[in-house]
Amino acid sequence: MRIGVLTGGSDCPGLNAALRAIVRKGVQEHGDTFTGFLDGWAGVLDDRTIPLDIPAVRGTLPRGGTILGSSRTDPLAGTGGAGRVKAALAAHELDALIVLGGVNTLTAAARLADEEGVPCVGVPKTIDNDIQGTDYTIGFDTAVTVATETIDRLHTTAESHKRVLVVEVMGRASGWIAVHAGLAGGANCVLIPERPFDIDRVCGYVESRFRASYAPIVVVSDSAVPAKGEVELNGLSGVGEWLGREIERRTGHEARTTVLGHIQRGGTPTPNDRWLATRFGLHAVDAVHEGDWGAMVALRGTDIVRVPLRDAVSGTRTVDAARYAENEIFFG
Numbered sequence: 001m002r003i004g005v006l007t008g009g010s011d012c013p014g015l016n017a018a019l020r021a022i023v024r025k026g027v028q029e030h031g032d033t034f035t036g037f038l039d040g041w042a043g044v045l046d047d048r049t050i051p052l053d054i055p056a057v058r059g060t061l062p063r064g065g066t067i068l069g070s071s072r073t074d075p076l077a078g079t080g081g082a083g084r085v086k087a088a089l090a091a092h093e094l095d096a097l098i099v100l101g102g103v104n105t106l107t108a109a110a111r112l113a114d115e116e117g118v119p120c121v122g123v124p125k126t127i128d129n130d131i132q133g134t135d136y137t138i139g140f141d142t143a144v145t146v147a148t149e150t151i152d153r154l155h156t157t158a159e160s161h162k163r164v165l166v167v168e169v170m171g172r173a174s175g176w177i178a179v180h181a182g183l184a185g186g187a188n189c190v191l192i193p194e195r196p197f198d199i200d201r202v203c204g205y206v207e208s209r210f211r212a213s214y215a216p217i218v219v220v221s222d223s224a225v226p227a228k229g230e231v232e233l234n235g236l237s238g239v240g241e242w243l244g245r246e247i248e249r250r251t252g253h254e255a256r257t258t259v260l261g262h263i264q265r266g267g268t269p270t271p272n273d274r275w276l277a278t279r280f281g282l283h284a285v286d287a288v289h290e291g292d293w294g295a296m297v298a299l300r301g302t303d304i305v306r307v308p309l310r311d312a313v314s315g316t317r318t319v320d321a322a323r324y325a326e327n328e329i330f331f332g
């Protein structure tokens with residue numbers, strides 16, 4: 001078969017591992033040929049491509065980012081987008097399109113498959129882990145690993161100076177990175193977007209931690225919000241810096257904030273992300289050869305299954321109360 005591939009949305013570690021698996025399996029087992037679209041859906045609309053063969057993916061397993069480039073372009077945002085996607089597939093005589101993306105990129109793939117008959121198969125990737133129907137997405141494990149290592153390091157400097165250390169992690173509308181890294185790193189308070197926080201309570205945890213002769217570590221998701229009032233940025237970079245200032249002002253304890261930012265998305269993928277990305281890639285090729293259009297590969301336990309793309313993108317996978325309660329045991 002002739003297969004197009006694209007990586008869209010925010011990049012993450014593991015994308016190259018998935019591309020390598022797709023090409024290796026397709027070429028070696030089926031004699032497929034691959035066309036890589038550059039910069040996500042933008043490369044489909046503008047017809048910018050590179051040939052993806054075994055030499056092109058050689059040595060890329062441990063490399064972060066994506067050799068195809070990425071963008072947040074939505075092909076269906078303007079008029080005529082679906083026609084341009086179909087024209088690109090026709091121009092390259094492609095039988096299928098494998099789309100590696102987060103919710104937005106995969107939403108376009110779902111609509112193109114369901115409404116326009118475009119032969120798409122999806123692969124879920126995002127450090128946020130917010131895609132429904134899969135236990136984990138490519139990139140999440142690496143982000144949690146980076147955040148956990150950071151928390152480990154901050155414990156020692158917080159202790160030396162008897163300071164509060166606030167760590168802001170990514171995650172957009174879901175707090176998965178925060179709850180996983182917070183639990184693994186022994187955070188004394190974890191704040192997530194799903195649960196608007198009470199600043200007085202946060203300060204209470206800080207005080208009780210100091211009373212126990214330890215320095216507190218507060219982990220906050222980049223989209224967490226207070227239950228009352230607003231985060232007034234006034235030149236601050238985000239909720240993490242705001243929280244550090246507020247804690248210092250209210251408790252009198254010195255506070256510092258570390259904003260992890262794109263470090264969570266860069267660099268080499270963890271072994272778990274390479275494992276997941278490779279297996280997703282292999283199974284995406286199976287889905288293509290079975291003509292399972294509109295399907296997304298997904299992890300259920302340790303098995304790779306398929307779910308309809310339309311279900312996967314129908315909402316955001318968020319942290320529920322029971323999961324958050326596991327973190328709360330360690331607050332204060």
Ligand code: F6P
Pocket residue numbers: 010102126127128170171172222265
């Ligand atoms: O969706 C991945 C993500 O890294 C989020 O966690 C974060 O909120 C956002 O993207 C950052 O976007 P950008 O790279 O455009 O700054």
